Amino acid sequence: MTADKPGNDGHGREHDDVARLHQAGDAAYRRLVEGVLDYAIFLLTPSGRIATWNAGARRIKGYEAAEIIGRHFSVFYTQPDIDAAWPDEELKLAREHGRFEDEGWRVRRDGSTFWANVVITAIKHADGDLLGYAKVTRDLTARMEQERERRRMAELVEESRRMTEFIAVLSHEIRNPLAPLTNVLSLLGRETLSPRAAWCVEVASKQVRQINRLVEDLLDVSRVTTGKVRLTTAPLELGEVVREAVEGMRPAAEAREHRLQGTWPREPLAVTGDRTRLIQLVSNLLSNAIKFTPPGGTITLTLRRDGDAAVITVVDNGIGMTAQTLAHAFEPFSQGEEHARGHGAHGAHGGLGLGLALVRSIAELHGGGAAADSAGSGQGTTVSVRLPLRTEADAGDAADAMK
Structure with missing residues (x-):
């Protein structure tokens, strides 16, 4: 027996092994892609018709493979996007730049919409000819809702802060003229007045006390909201x-x-x-x-x-x-x-x-x-x-x- 040398049958067997490994790898990769649930992954023909369909696409978009393969991928877009020819524009941008990424509303089989992140990658032959596109879609609706809620809460906190500051300033401004009014009414109460004048002073004093109480309540709410209340325990x-x-x-x-x-x-x-x-x-x-x-x-x-x-x-x-x-x-x-x-x-x-x-x-x-x-x-x-x-x-x- 002679040892294998480069260029002889041993090299040929190694080449065959690499080819078989690539074939097995391609099969494994296809199974992996087909089984992914969190992403809709599928291929498009150069004209934009759907050629493959994975489990994630079925879960996210709601179509079975037999229902959707062969249809144009614009079926996933809202009517305003279709009217604006946006699906074709996405393919054009992917073809020109090799890749295109976008976020927007997409449509499921049942007509409901979801917020999607979309990546379209152009697949080209070695000579540059376009073979088609790979499209990956993620459902980001939950994340978008969380971000929207976070922003809403931040806005509410800021609005509450501004309102609290306004209440505090307003309360102080109202309280300032109340002190002299209280003093004047107190002095009038010590004077000898007609029954009608005494009644007027009593009514005015009662209303000033009521305003003072409301102002103090406003100030207390402001202090509590801003954490400025300090207990003396x-x-x-x-x-x-x-x-x-x-x-x-x-x-x-x-x-x-x-x-x-x-x-x-x-x-x-x-x-x-x-x-x-x-x-x-x-x-x-x-x-x-x-x-x-x-x-x-x-x-x-x-x-x-x-x-x-x-x-x-x-x-x-x-x-x-x-x-x-x-x-x-x-x-x-x-x-x-x-x-x-x-x-x-x-x-x-x-x-x-x-x-x-x-x-x-x-x-x-x-x-x-x-x-x-x-x-x-x-x-x-x-x-x-x-x-x-x-x-x-x-x-x-x-x-x-x-x-």
Whole structure:
């Protein structure tokens, strides 16, 4: 036997092996392409008719191979694109530049549209003759929707920021002239006035106090939204805080001829919180109930322990909330439209719908939360706030901080 040398039968066998490897590779490549599910991959004739069809094309576009092979690929384009001869323009650009990429709406078999990334590659013979095109399509609808949602959220955040800044500036500008008005009315109240003049001063004073309260609410919402609220926390007995708030709101309840009841446990409920803000929280809960309960109603506040939390619940027998109102109960300015239509909020009830928004914000700043419930319009409302109780570990941390 003689050894194989270049140019003899050994070289011929190697050439045959390479040819068989290429054939096997071509078959494997075709199977790979045909089985791809995430991309629609198919070949087009020079005139743009579909010559092959893979599993991804079937999944994305909805056609079976027997339905689509032989048809012009413009079937995937919207009518405006077809009218503008865009499919033929894509082939022309791919032919001239070797490759063309585009994104746009494409049409599935059922007529629905999807956002597609399309790459068309011209396939040419060694002598430059055009053999056809390879077309790869990706469905980017989900990604586009995510990007659209991201942009929408960014726009909402920016809009909220601008609105908050506007509210803060507006509130400060309104508050500036209120101080001298308050002083003037206070001085007039000390004068000897006719009954009519005294009545005018009383009405004006009441309205100025109302404007002051609304401005303070606006400023509080602005501070909470921009994260400028800083709690001055300390160990508190929540029952004392709640009782103080109830007594502070009792005159307002009596002015509306309401029966205001409060119940709380005998044992102390220890929390860590900002006393002023927690009084504001309870006062807003009661103010909301007083405002939306017709004269002569009953408002009940209950403070109780529930596991490792304290729960403050205010129940009224007022105008109640519909499901739509409940869904937005804790959003700023949410009370206006529906109550204005159904119950005359801006007339009989007044306010800007900030009370419950501040309740939720203060509760969350203390690590708690708020919830509202109602059986419907005219069925009263229940609003509950949960606040975490102070643990022994919290007490230890506070003691360490004081050393």
